[in-house]
Amino acid sequence: MSLDPLTSIIICPRNDVESMTIVALANALHIPCIVSDQPHGATLDAEPNLVDRIREINPVAHDIAIVEMPNVSTEDKLRELGFDVHIVDHHRYESLDRMQKESSLEQIRTLFDMDDTTVAVAGFDPVLIRGVGLIDRGFVWELAKENVPEDDRKRMITYYREQLAILDPDRKEEEEEAKRAWRGRRTIDNVIVIASKQSELSIRDCISFLVAETFATPPVALIHQPGRIVYMQDTPTALALQHTFGGFTFGQNLCWGKSVDEKGNIPTIEEVLAAHQLALIVR
Numbered sequence: 083m084s085l086d087p088l089t090s091i092i093i094c095p096r097n098d099v100e101s102m103t104i105v106a107l108a109n110a111l112h113i114p115c116i117v118s119d120q121p122h123g124a125t126l127d128a129e130p131n132l133v134d135r136i137r138e139i140n141p142v143a144h145d146i147a148i149v150e151m152p153n154v155s156t157e158d159k160l161r162e163l164g165f166d167v168h169i170v171d172h173h174r175y176e177s178l179d180r181m182q183k184e185s186s187l188e189q190i191r192t193l194f195d196m197d198d199t200t201v202a203v204a205g206f207d208p209v210l211i212r213g214v215g216l217i218d219r220g221f222v223w224e225l226a227k228e229n230v231p232e233d234d235r236k237r238m239i240t241y242y243r244e245q246l247a248i249l250d251p252d253r254k255e256e257e258e259e260a261k262r263a264w265r266g267r268r269t270i271d272n273v274i275v276i277a278s279k280q281s282e283l284s285i286r287d288c289i290s291f292l293v294a295e296t297f298a299t300p301p302v303a304l305i306h307q308p309g310r311i312v313y314m315q316d317t318p319t320a321l322a323l324q325h326t327f328g329g330f331t332f333g334q335n336l337c338w339g340k341s342v343d344e345k346g347n348i349p350t351i352e353e354v355l356a357a358h359q360l361a362l363i364v365r
Contacts, residue, residue, distance in 0.1 A: 084195040085145045085168070087113040091136055092190070094149035095124040099245045100187050100218040103211065104149060110204035113194060114140040118151065123341070126153035133163065147193055149186050152178050168193060172219070174324065174331040181335055185219035213238025220333055222294045243291065252283060260288030271359060274303045275351060281309030290315065304354060312348045313339045314358065322361035323354065
């Protein structure tokens, strides 16, 4: 089923390269779009004056595509108002499983029939747009799985990193902190442990690129930032870690993350490694 832009609205944050690309495509193809200012962790219920904004941006809309802003009660309220709600997501949250094989960008392209010709006419390089979807689906490892030619692979990665720099004014600081933390990495029980005491900077994707530059296949990596967040990436124990500590999964349920709780705490490195090892034993 393909949605008609004339009677549709996309609701989307602009907090990473994938969502930034979705918004850019929507604008270029004249698909009405409500852009949320919320950071990572955006939810639909936190969006102010949502119904009024929907009616203002497209009074004849009946299809609403909601990108990675989960909130079941608000989605149901929109349905009660007569809208057809289309959930676009590929994450698993603590109480909500919205994992999909395709990234959100790939799902939006399907929903609105954005083939490569349409993307090119809109002014974008289809190879690079495909790269954003693949990298968000399974990071740079997905490019090899999809047998992307080497020249295209390099272009895709370069473009993705350029878009990160445009999106994030702190990118230079984040890369420097990631390099510092990477130099101090340890390997414990076959897990690469990267720790940073800097709680004001997001370094996960910077670390991920460093991992990809060092390893031909993805190792299990634990990224620990007290006061901010903990991640375990490329691990078969991601769902078990979510069951133990809460948090969310992504990357086709191979990655897990947990932000600080209401007291500002996250699981310790030792706690995560212990739960990881136990999960490996009982699999």
